[in-house]
Amino acid sequence: MTTNSATNSPDSAPDVLRYTAFATDPAGGNPAGVVLEAAALDDAAMLAIAADLGYSETAFLTPDPSGAERAYAVRYFSPKAEVPFCGHATVAAAVALAERDGAGEFVFATQAGTVPVTVARDADALRATLTSVAPSVEDAADDDVTEALAALGWDAGDLDAALPPRIAYAGARHLVLAAATRARLADLSYDFARLEALMRRLDLTTAQLVWREGDFVFHVRDPFPVGGVVEDPATGAAAAAFGAYARELGLVPADAELTLYQGADMGRPGVLKVVLRDGDARVRVSGSAVRIPSTP
Template sequence: MTTNSAGFPAAPEVLRYTAFATDPAGGNPAGVVPDAAGLDDAAMLAIAAELGYSETAFLTPGVGGTGAPGSSERSYSVRYFSPKAEVPFCGHATVASAVALAERDGAGPGDYVFATRAGTVPVTVAEADGVLRATLTSVAPRIEEAAPDDVTEALGALGWAPGELDAALPPRIAFAGARHLVLAAATRARLADLSYDFTRLEALMRRLDLTTLQLVWRSGEFDFHVRDPFPVGGVVEDPATGAAAAAFGAYARDLALVPADAVLTLHQGEDMGRPGVLTVTLRDGDARVRVSGAAVRIPPGA
């Protein structure tokens, strides 16, 4: 544990980044603690709660690498905390963390390995037109049927009528590091009007071990608008959700909504005034899903 000049534990460095946007006012803010060695669960939860972002990532250099600039394998163990609880995996905080590491101490673009509770997640940072983008590769995904009674309860909590769903995109529970219930709205107006029973939806999500609901409206062959209620994390809505994007990519492929080899564009945060763009890449013959996006540091005081 790092100590200060008086020999007391030093406060950990906490960075603030927004992911899936190039404007600090867009995308999804995340906290990044680049060296969480010595922090216990209570300390990490307290930091996440104080920041108030949907997630904060806590990184510790891992056994597989030093995490130092120039290291051929920059490996970290990573834990993710919302203001209320730990979550197994968080995509936007992963993207934010990788870009933060690339910028910190001049480490630069390159490959990282994140060991998460959900499994090993490789991340590559690359620069294009002066912007750093990170691409994470999910753990192996899986898709499950959603029980009709659970779908009915979710719709009741959302205030949606069954007829407002898009029958071409049936409800499923999708996993690519965390579990998400996918519900597709038949119209953009239905997706835009989000006002739900926080307590009722939280209870359902805890029972089903869901991280978010992935609410979707299909705007084109490979284009989707999405929203993610996140009451189990103490947040009404997540502005840009990389874990849900990975799960949705697996869902879309599993239901043959898109080809096995495809690039999807997900638009999220517009209805919150924090627009972001998530790129989801599917590769034929590889079950894993890749999610890409830019990330930028949030200026002090912003």
């Protein structure tokens, strides 16, 4: 068992761990910062750590006020702002806890709600499965979709009519836009400021850009300008939201397992598994996470 504890006294810097989520290779997936003992940090300190680290999110953990065993309050900061929920940092934090305390069940109290996480050993690495808060899906206004397409440099004809635009939520809000071709998805060059302004107005965390390869296989990309990041390499919160979207629109059965590939266009390939269960509105997202080695 590896001990990753930190002593957060005023005179010592917190131990900032670095993991990549949704991959078994440190060069793949989405890097996240993890601070397992953040009780001594205020908002400004957490934001400064996240900005200095430069990853799309860093998770900061404190013991849950209830005192329950293996339960934590978790806050997530991007380099620019706090976000209510982050899937890849949840996976990273849960794996870091499992390395320290042993695999099993954890409970994360987030600003979006309670998120149970189970960690088990897979063939190559520890794998975490989070269960989202209750999701929702709503229509996207035509004018907002038009503005999003303009910011992305897409035309209406670039969209897949079988997967209509929607705003989906499973802890954070995401605008789902489906590309008609893999080539359209691969060619991502957008107006950062214009998309950021739209996303702030709509309270969006990312734009979830999707291309459907098969019945249960999708390729996704997630611009994240509101977090100060051009693109997120693997986005667990958006994957959960997309699972709710796919079920709501009848694209998949009520019981289904989806595979989302993300990050390949950035050179950081990752795999996200999304599980839907009939009779349970919540969405489960799972993936591996591994420690990123320290550089000299």
